[in-house]
Amino acid sequence: MFTAALMTSQNIQLSHTSANPAHAFYIVSQEVVQNAQPDAVLECFGSIWELHCPYLCESETLAELYSNSKKQRHTLLQERTESGVRERCVWRGGREMRLRQDGGMGKSRGSLTRPILLQLNINDPCITKESLSFALRSMYRRDECPDQWCEAVLSAAILLRLPQLKQRCLKEMICNISFSTVCDFHRVSCKYKQTSLQQACERWLELFLVTELSHRINLRDLTFDLLLKTLQCPRVFTSNEYEFLRTVLASGIFLEQPLGQTYAPLFQALRLHGITERQHMEEMQKINVFPHSWLHFTFSNLVYSIHSGGNMHITNFSKQAVRFGMTVTGEHCTHTVGLYGFYFLLRASRVGESEAFAFSMERLRHWDPVLAESCRTTQPFSMRAERCVCYQISVQSRVCGEWQERSSGELNQVFGLSRRCCRSKVFTVDGLGVPALVMFSLAFPSA
Numbered sequence: 001m002f003t004a005a006l007m008t009s010q011n012i013q014l015s016h017t018s019a020n021p022a023h024a025f026y027i028v029s030q031e032v033v034q035n036a037q038p039d040a041v042l043e044c045f046g047s048i049w050e051l052h053c054p055y056l057c058e059s060e061t062l063a064e065l066y067s068n069s070k071k072q073r074h075t076l077l078q079e080r081t082e083s084g085v086r087e088r089c090v091w092r093g094g095r096e097m098r099l100r101q102d103g104g105m106g107k108s109r110g111s112l113t114r115p116i117l118l119q120l121n122i123n124d125p126c127i128t129k130e131s132l133s134f135a136l137r138s139m140y141r142r143d144e145c146p147d148q149w150c151e152a153v154l155s156a157a158i159l160l161r162l163p164q165l166k167q168r169c170l171k172e173m174i175c176n177i178s179f180s181t182v183c184d185f186h187r188v189s190c191k192y193k194q195t196s197l198q199q200a201c202e203r204w205l206e207l208f209l210v211t212e213l214s215h216r217i218n219l220r221d222l223t224f225d226l227l228l229k230t231l232q233c234p235r236v237f238t239s240n241e242y243e244f245l246r247t248v249l250a251s252g253i254f255l256e257q258p259l260g261q262t263y264a265p266l267f268q269a270l271r272l273h274g275i276t277e278r279q280h281m282e283e284m285q286k287i288n289v290f291p292h293s294w295l296h297f298t299f300s301n302l303v304y305s306i307h308s309g310g311n312m313h314i315t316n317f318s319k320q321a322v323r324f325g326m327t328v329t330g331e332h333c334t335h336t337v338g339l340y341g342f343y344f345l346l347r348a349s350r351v352g353e354s355e356a357f358a359f360s361m362e363r364l365r366h367w368d369p370v371l372a373e374s375c376r377t378t379q380p381f382s383m384r385a386e387r388c389v390c391y392q393i394s395v396q397s398r399v400c401g402e403w404q405e406r407s408s409g410e411l412n413q414v415f416g417l418s419r420r421c422c423r424s425k426v427f428t429v430d431g432l433g434v435p436a437l438v439m440f441s442l443a444f445p446s447a
Contacts, residue, residue, distance in 0.1 A: 241274030
């Protein structure tokens with residue numbers, strides 16, 4: 001245990017508990033340097049931190065402080081006599097050290113070293129005493145780990161200019177992006193202009209905005225601009241267009257903001273023409289969010305498409321195609337979808353024992369047993385023998401720890417009702433890991 005003694009009102013005492021961040025740093029540093037005398041003493045957060053040159057030089061900030069203070073002490077020692085220097089004492093590790101306002105330390109108990117006093121004022125409220133302690137410990141022992149890789153650690157690494165710790169922190173934060181961290185991590189990435197973390201957060205949102213974040217209270221932390229940017233991204237994943245609408249409504253923005261029209265761009269980014277289920281359309285009317293002109297335009301286009309054999313007003317495939325997604329977690333996965341009276345079976349299957357998967361789509365007849373009873377009895381079905389379909393299959397999965405997208409590109413094919421012409425070309429992706437997010441984008445161009 002340390003012996004604490006208050007020699008003056010300015011004396012500094014350290015906690016004797018291992019939970020004290022300054023004490024935790026002291027223990028680690030002394031183990032590394034084997035109780036060597038410090039070259040500098042940092043005063044910060046009401047504590048002192050003994051530093052040694054081979055390690056403090058890891059920090060560009062501390063190295064500059066040390067160099068400047070060393071020059072300043074040399075100048076002051078030439079100008080002042082030792083008797084005119086005020087001192088205060090600190091007990092550390094059972095020995096007495098005298099801190100002097102000129103940046104020097106008096107000799108005590110036979111010590112021949114004269115550590116330089118460094119002062120660091122921290123104005124960033126994100127930096128805590130715990131994160132500072134960890135950052136300093138990492139200079140002595142690089143395999144040190146904090147309780148949590150978070151903004152406080154990154155802030156400390158940036159303040160002290162510790163490039164290796166900064167990159168390590170960014171890497172750990174990227175690996176730990178989830179529904180509970182993505183909004184906070186993205187805010188931090190923008191604050192400190194860390195492009196790699198920002199891109200990783202935005203990539204995560206493209207994949208999991210609808211499937212994970214939309215069901216969590218954390219959605220309220222998603223900013224308007226980031227939500228809009230995600231909705232407008234062609235790679236954003238969803239099981240159907242209606243889920244995008246539910247995501248925007250679940251954000252609660254109309255309940256929290258008085259001017260709903262401010263958020264019109266969010267709803268304009270949705271592909272409302274892809275919401276064709278009756279119960280979904282009825283809900284769109286009941287929620288009283290959309291202007292009557294929007295609903296009239298959307299429903300009129302739906303009626304037009306059904307009566308014109310599926311023809312759609314498509315001018316930009318990447319922004320107007322109707323999206324259907326499914327998550328592949330096993331050897332085989334299928335999903336049936338309907339659009340303007342046409343029905344398709346979406347299929348994903350592993351190719352033999354390999355790591356390749358084959359993706360395709362097949363047009364279904366209205367009496368096909370694969371379709372649900374409700375589809376066969378209550379939904380419109382087109383008897384048109386042939387239908388030109390513009391489609392694209394996009395597959396996103398982890399490759400070497402990073403999410404990558406592989407796409408069939410925009411394809412055009414005429415789908416008939418006979419076995420000979422009802423199936424699409426097979427799109428094969430090799431080296432695919434599961435889970436994989438698969439998106440089928442469909443559009444029916446006017447004949």
